[in-house]
Amino acid sequence: MLIGGDGLIGRALAQTLQKSGVQVATTSRKGSEGSIALDLSQSIRLEGLPDCDTLYLCAAISRFAACEQDPALAKRVNVDANIALAEHFLSRGAHVVFLSSNAVFNGQHEAPAEDAPMCPISLYGSLKADAEAALTDIARQYGAGLSIVRMTKVFSAQVPLLSGWLTKLRANQVIDAFSDMTLSPISLAYAIEGLKRCGDRKLGGIAHLSGGTECSYAEFATALARSVGRDTNLVSATPSPQSSAPVHNRLAMTHTATRLAMTPPGLDSTLRDLLQAA
16 A cells, blocks of 8 residues: 555556555545545544555655645644554555655755654654654564665656756756755666665664765755766856755765665666666
């Protein structure tokens, strides 16, 4: 069962699982054909959901600004609904995979480990941290399996920022990229492989999926321009309007790399994945 089949990650994960021969039921807030209609902002009829071996919780209000604009709605979707779903399925013996974020850290320390204490500074990060804590308690109560998967920035060719950059670069047009905001990007393909391995292996505890390098958006855009054979002078490095952006975004994968047999990808590897899918 996959909650949030309309989103970038949920849709790609469902397709990958189905291609591997796994029978997947997905939910959709939009009522997409072939999916179970489920809006996490409304009351959930848990008894109407089919049982499953593994539950992937992929649905969330992920835009920081949207969380700030309606904190009550953000809490209902990102915390309360996920807790209700997780408890329902954990009590029935399912393994739960919960998608979390590097936003549970404040970005002041480089590459926090899987067992580092959470210290969010955004509402989105605080809600993810609250959900992580609650789900951990519930899983312990039922003696059931729970994977908490924290990820850094996930890119695909469909992400508007990247697709817009590629369109302009290929037309030899200038692109703007922040020089004072950092990221540690991973490709959608890498994120999906990590999530699939967590579910397949019924991995317990916390996993990190992160790029192996940390760079500014301007440095990322420059590497992208170089990868598509364009003049790097087309990248205009500009300051971000955000005055309190996190200094660091990379996560350590010390334990995850061993448990999932996945190494943090370098920037060149991530760009290759992105351009192959473009």
